Amino acid sequence: EDKVVQSPLSLVVHEGDTVTLNCSYEVTNFRSLLWYKQEKKAPTFLFMLTSSGIEKKSGRLSSILDKKELFSILNITATQTGDSAVYLCAVMYSGGGADGLTFGKGTHLIIQP
Amino acid sequence: DSGVTQTPKHLITATGQRVTLRCSPRSGDLSVYWYQQSLDQGLQFLIQYYNGEERAKGNILERFSAQQFPDLHSELNLSSLELGDSALYFCASSVGIGVPGLTIYEQYFGPGTRLTVT
Numbered sequence: 001e002d003k004v005v006q007s008p009l010s011l012v013v014h015e016g017d018t019v020t021l022n023c024s025y026e027v028t029n030f031r032s033l034l035w036y037k038q039e040k041k042a043p044t045f046l047f048m049l050t051s052s053g054i055e056k057k058s059g060r061l062s063s064i065l066d067k068k069e070l071f072s073i074l075n076i077t078a079t080q081t082g083d084s085a086v087y088l089c090a091v092m093y094s095g096g097g098a099d100g101l102t103f104g105k106g107t108h109l110i111i112q113p
Numbered sequence: 114d115s116g117v118t119q120t121p122k123h124l125i126t127a128t129g130q131r132v133t134l135r136c137s138p139r140s141g142d143l144s145v146y147w148y149q150q151s152l153d154q155g156l157q158f159l160i161q162y163y164n165g166e167e168r169a170k171g172n173i174l175e176r177f178s179a180q181q182f183p184d185l186h187s188e189l190n191l192s193s194l195e196l197g198d199s200a201l202y203f204c205a206s207s208v209g210i211g212v213p214g215l216t217i218y219e220q221y222f223g224p225g226t227r228l229t230v231t
Contacts, residue, residue, distance in 0.1 A: 034219065034220075036222075041224055041225070042115065042203055042222035042223060042224050042225050043156070043203075043222050044115075044222070045219055045220070045221065048219050088156060090156075100158060100161075100169050100171060101146070101158045101171075101220070102158065103155060103156040103157070103158070104155070105155040106155065106156075
């Protein structure tokens with residue numbers, strides 16, 4: 001059975017700290033790994049990773065994929081209270097000519113001022 | 114604003130009833146996905162349509178069905194509702210379906226419909 005496991009489930013840090021969120025996966029026919037940020041509404045897209053070892057960056061956020069060890073990390077540096085959210089990892093896989101998507105349960109990140 | 118619209122925003126109904134959730138994808142997007150998010154199950158992929166045809170199925174119950182119309186909007190029909198069906202239902206869209214090994218399309222989520230079954 002395909003699965004995506006995120007850790008930690010919850011994380012509380014102070015503003016300015018750096019955090020690392022983890023996502024490990026076991027899927028057949030892996031295509032890509034996606035990170036989303038979800039506040040009190042719909043998930044918003046952060047990154048899509050398809051190649052191993054290539055870091056993607058967007059401001060204070062960065063992410064990298066390791067396809068050999070089957071995991072990805074999402075780093076947030078100099079955290080701000082606006083970074084407080086649930087961060088979702090999802091893995092896209094192919095099967096029967098179409099894509100499927102399996103989500104992890106998310107990491108709830110709380111940034112305290 | 115992702116460009117994906119969903120109606121209604123909130124829906125409260127009784128057990129045993131049937132409801133229809135509606136989704137309009139972003140302009141130009143051919144693929145529509147439906148997800149269910151509940152507190153205990155997290156985000157679950159239900160079903161995907163591409164240009165009117167069903168292309169992938171996830172954890173969708175037999176009481177649920179969906180379709181995509183020629184104008185590309187999609188509807189998710191939930192029948193014989195149970196208390197456990199209470200959840201946030203998201204629709205997402207993407208440009209294409211993706212060809213394995215060649216193209217991958219990112220998905221954009223709508224604001225969701227919150228369904229409460231009493």
